[in-house]
Amino acid sequence: MIEAIGLTKRYGTTVAVDDLSFTIAPGRVTGFLGPNGAGKSTTMRMILGLDRPTSGKALIDGKSYAQLDRPLRTVGALLDAKWVHPNRSAKAHLQWLAKSNGLPDRRVGEVLDMVGLTAVAKRRAGGFSLGMSQRLGIAGALLGDPQVLLFDEPVNGLDPEGILWIRQFMQSLAAEGRTVLVSSHLLSEMAVTAQDLVVIGKGKIISQGSTTEFIEKATENSVLVRSPHLSKLGPLLVDKGYTVRNDDDGALTVVGATSDQIGDIAGANGVVLHELSPQRGSLEQAFMQLTGDSVEYHAEIGK
Amino acid sequence: MDQVTLLAVERIKLFSTRSPWWCMALAMVITIGMAAVIAANTDERFPLSVPVSQGFTNFGMVVIMVMAALAVTTEYRFGTIRSTFLAAPDRVRPLLAKTTVVALLSALVGEVIAFGSWGIGRLIKPDADMALNSAAEWRNVAGTGLVFAFAAVLAVAVGILVRQTAAAVAILLVYTMLLENLIGIIPTIGPKIQRWLIGRNSDHFLTAGNESFISEGGGADQPFGPWGSLAYYAAVCVGFLVVALVVAKRRDA
Amino acid sequence: MTLLAVERIKLFSTRSPWWCMALAVTLTVGMAALIAANTNDEFPLSVGVSQSFSNFGMIVIMVMAALAVTTEYRFGTIRATFLAVPGRVQALIAKTVVVAVLAGVIGEVVAFGSWGISTLIKPNADMAINSSVEWRNVAGTGLVFALSAVLAVAVGTLVRQTAGAVAILLVYALLVESLIGLIPKIGVNIQEWMPFMHANNFLTADSAALPEGAGPPRLDFPFGPWGSLAYFAAISVGLLVVALAVAKKRDA
Structure with a gap:
């Protein structure tokens, strides 16, 4: 020990x-x-x-x-x-x-x-x-x-x-x-x-x-949702208290809900889903988030 | 790369590490400081004179030789010599540039030490005869830079040949400070060999015609006059450098 | 005892000690042969003359002793040593003892080798070691080598860098001690208290063997030969104590 x-x-x-x-x-x-x-x-x-x-x-x-x-x-x-x-x-x-x-x-x-x-x-x-x-x-x-x-x-x-x-x-x-x-x-x-x-x-x-x-604890669990009816689904998810982000390519990223919960909500409201896939944040991202402020030497990327 | 760029490169390399600064500071402070101590202790029996003020310059020279050897051996130790050769693949030119930079710097330190020792002696004993009014006295003071420069060339050459810091420093110091003197112990032939040793010749260049209580200023049995001795000394140092450059060019970096 | 064995294995399993020992013995004894071969009626061979190159061996052995410590720092094996033996003082003392004993042996080999080869080359010379002065001159070499090795280990431990340690030791022993003599009046008085001057006094006091001007200047030493040895020993061991205290305190 x-x-x-x-x-x-x-x-x-x-x-x-x-x-x-x-x-x-x-x-x-x-x-x-x-x-x-x-x-x-x-x-x-x-x-x-x-x-x-x-x-x-x-x-x-x-x-x-x-x-x-x-x-x-x-x-x-x-x-x-x-x-x-x-x-x-x-x-x-x-x-x-x-x-x-x-x-x-x-x-x-x-x-x-x-x-x-x-x-x-x-x-x-x-x-x-x-x-x-x-x-x-x-x-x-x-x-x-x-x-x-x-x-x-x-x-x-x-x-x-x-x-x-x-x-x-x-x-x-x-x-x-x-x-x-x-x-x-x-x-x-x-x-x-x-x-x-x-x-x-x-x-x-x-x-x-x-x-x-x-x-x-460190990795953010989110679900990627594609649907022709995103404008209808988005507010429904927000009402349930989940965090919803509009991605650039016309998809939603939902944080705080499992794919089961999102599927249930979609089904109950007659929303057609084209994709419903759980996303896992990368370990490196998680590590960066946790230690980001404590890295001694930062490299500025993409400036 | 042209030679001017290479000189600039070597200058940057030398001055961006700490050991040259340490060596230069040590060489100047101790040598001039000891010149002050010597001057302060002179009296009628041991009068201060131009050659007496130069009595400690050998110390400075030895430290500068260590600096010059380190300038090469540290490149081998840390592998930067390969970066140097990648940047200038013909090898001889970067090494010549390094030698030039180190030799010029050594000459400068030599002049600072010589005139500094002379100047501090004058300050401490204003009544002593410290005027530089003969060719021999000028040679004794202003010639120090030349001797330092060629000593640095020799040290760089040994550094290139040996590549290891400990060995290069030990060889240079043991040879200049011990072997040249010990050789004289061999009866009959010892003194005859000594006449041809480089340290004897560089000393002869500096001290010929400068008698004082610290040196006979002798060298009557040296093979050359003072300037001939310098030429001989320079030839040996440069000869070593040529051998070192040939070796460095041929072997794997 | 184990620690001595450890340091012995460490020392002998690298190449530089072998090189240094070979160089110290062959060159010193070889030069003694050269000197002996060139002696004649004007410059007769004697016990003292046969020993006149032993300083060279001593310097090489000091380099070896300094390297025994500085290479450990350079290659990080000192940390491996301190992991295996957390009592740093014991580990460093064991190293000092091994290096000093080896230096002592080399000193005797160099001294008796130089004496022996001279006797072989000039069998008619008066080479009998029949006075305490002559015994001291020859057999004392080992003691001086051993104590110089202690001094070198101490400097190596303090400085930790090979170039620095070797340069300090050589410039001091070979140049500073003699240059100090240039200072009028007080220079000689200072020299009378310098360690290597005393080491030399121990070996050569009362031996009038060296040709005029070839030996070091005769100084008016405060001690006799054995007092000089004790003084040299005190300085070497004193410096070692300082080095051990520093090594114990600082981060490895």
Whole structure:
């Protein structure tokens, strides 16, 4: 279990992380979601004792990272796949990590097998592709067979096969009862990976809960209606209290009603319908709506 | 791209990072500051003179060499050298432009350091004989810019050849500050080798005919006169640059 | 003990330490051979003369020691290290110990190698190490190398950037300490308190072996040779303590 209690990090006058509190439960993949620059990496680094919080604290199974004895046995982390000396072999990289936490040398071979790098174990890590580096980073995280795992943007820059592999891997780790926290700036990726979401923007918590709830809440449900008698149907729907928008191409978008309700109203009033289709707002739109005000750098589109 | 554009490009690149500013500031402040400390401590027994005011310029030169090497090695480290070569595919011209910009800047810093050290000495000890009234004294002060410029050319060349910051800086510093001196320890042949080392020749150019309590101004056994020494020094530095350019053109960027 | 093993694996599994060690040993011993071969009646070979190139080895080893820290910062492995060993001070001390011990060994190899090759080349020269001055001059090299490595690790930890650390160390050790002597009157007094001057005093005090003008200027040191070593050690270790305190406080 990971707990953040009032976690805050200031750099001069800039507040990177602003009073974050959350709890990450075991047995589930929790997505840590937010636009770039929202403070995800800084938060993870504070959880791992790399950066010192300005105030507040982060606990792993009730202890701060520095209090953990042989921390790799409790926590595994992949923050940046490039944190490897380029002239050191993959095997040597894992060997010193294993040694530092009193893990047996055979564990190095085991984790190399798990991530499929056994064949290239003796090659220098600097020559690895991004996908291979990512696998090496995951091998390092798994070395101590930890109950808590943190991954920072693990699918960034990976090919579809690599993305699928990491996704299934994280899910299987959670299924074994481990705590898995994975950060991402892509809601679509998190929607298929994480069961729970902690969403932040500009260092503040925006939402916390299950992924399905978040998507339900965030996406606007509307129904597209086409009919030769829109001028008759529109006022009827407005009378029922639904929000109705006239689209440019002669259709109506109705918000707040299900397609069943609209069909019933149309039928009861003898209105012919040519189309009645429920619309689901895209995840990216929903995410943008929620975090829109908290994106650090805006790009002005279409000006 | 024409050469003028390339020079402008390299100027922008150099001045838009922080390390050149740091190096220039450090070179000027410390060297001139130490010249002030030296001048303040001179007396009848150790009188201030033009060559004494120039005693610390070597420090400035070494810092400028680090700056010049960094101008190339950081491009390799951050991969911007590839963008440079994409923008100007013949490679030699952008590298020449870079060398020119760095060398001109080094010359400027050299002159600032030399005249700054001289000027601050004059201010502190107005009664000392600090008049620049011989060719040797002019050479000692105004020649500093030339020496700095060619030192920068050498540093750029080493930077291009080695491509790694740590190695380039270590090679340049260990060679100029340690090896040239240690070679003299070899009995009999050591001093004979030293006469042909570049630092000896650049020193000879600056100090010949400028005796003081800090240097003999000697170099009687140097193979060339002061201007010949400069020419020799320049030839070696430019020679290294030519080799570096050929290598850079041939190898994969 | 585990941490020492960890740092040993880390150091030896990259290429730059091997390069630095090879360069320090071959070039220093090679130059000692060259010097010995050129000695004659006018410039006779002696124990002191055989050691005159060891400064070169020391500088290369300092570069190696600084790199051992700065490359960790450059490649982010320092964070991996601090994740594995959250007690940062222990991890950095282990690294310092491994680097210093290695530097000490290299120092002895360089010193006895230079002495040995000189003895081989000029078997008739008086190369017997039969005074405490001569023992200090040869066997003391390892101690000086080890302490310079500690100093270099401290600077590397403070500066974190390779170019900055290497430039500061080399310019200071090779240039600033000697240029300070140019300041009339007080220059020499300052030099008498500068760390590498003391390191040199430890190695060469009372040894009149160097030809005139080839060695550093004779200074009036406040301490004897062993006092100088203690002073050099105090400065190196002091700087390391500062570096450790800084590394513990700042964000990795």
